[in-house]
Amino acid sequence: MANIPDPKHESPANYFDRLDAAFSTLSASPRPPRPETAGEAEPAFAALLALEEGTPGAKPVRLVSAEAEPRLTDALIEELTSRVVQRLAPDAVRAVVVGVVSEIAERLVKEEIARIRKGSNA
Numbered sequence: 001m002a003n004i005p006d007p008k009h010e011s012p013a014n015y016f017d018r019l020d021a022a023f024s025t026l027s028a029s030p031r032p033p034r035p036e037t038a039g040e041a042e043p044a045f046a047a048l049l050a051l052e053e054g055t056p057g058a059k060p061v062r063l064v065s066a067e068a069e070p071r072l073t074d075a076l077i078e079e080l081t082s083r084v085v086q087r088l089a090p091d092a093v094r095a096v097v098v099g100v101v102s103e104i105a106e107r108l109v110k111e112e113i114a115r116i117r118k119g120s121n122a
Contacts (some may be wrong), residue, residue, distance in 0.1 A: 043061070050058035085093055 046062040047058060051060055
């Protein structure tokens with residue numbers, strides 16, 4: 001990388017020559033292995049098409065292995081919640097809390113006033 005010319009002073013032809021040379025030195029990488037579920041795609045698309053066309057007896061298909069099932073635990077929910085709160089601006093969280101508390105307080109006061117009025121009319 002010591003022989004990389006300044007891009008401001010390099011001609012486009014020289015740039016493309018260097019780019020071509022760089023790509024020619026790369027080794028061809030083998031294709032990644034196909035997933036085991038690749039053979040399931042065709043029947044799944046056929047089932048989806050049948051479902052969309054309203055074919056009688058068509059059933060939805062799930063392409064999820066048993067290992068890929070997400071496990072929703074309390075710890076995961078707690079971690080996700082804390083990440084969301086961390087990403088929100090502290091002022092935004094505070095504003096939401098103030099709004100929620102204000103609404104609840106107002107509702108409770110109105111309910112208490114209605115209960116007192118109802119009790120004095122009885």
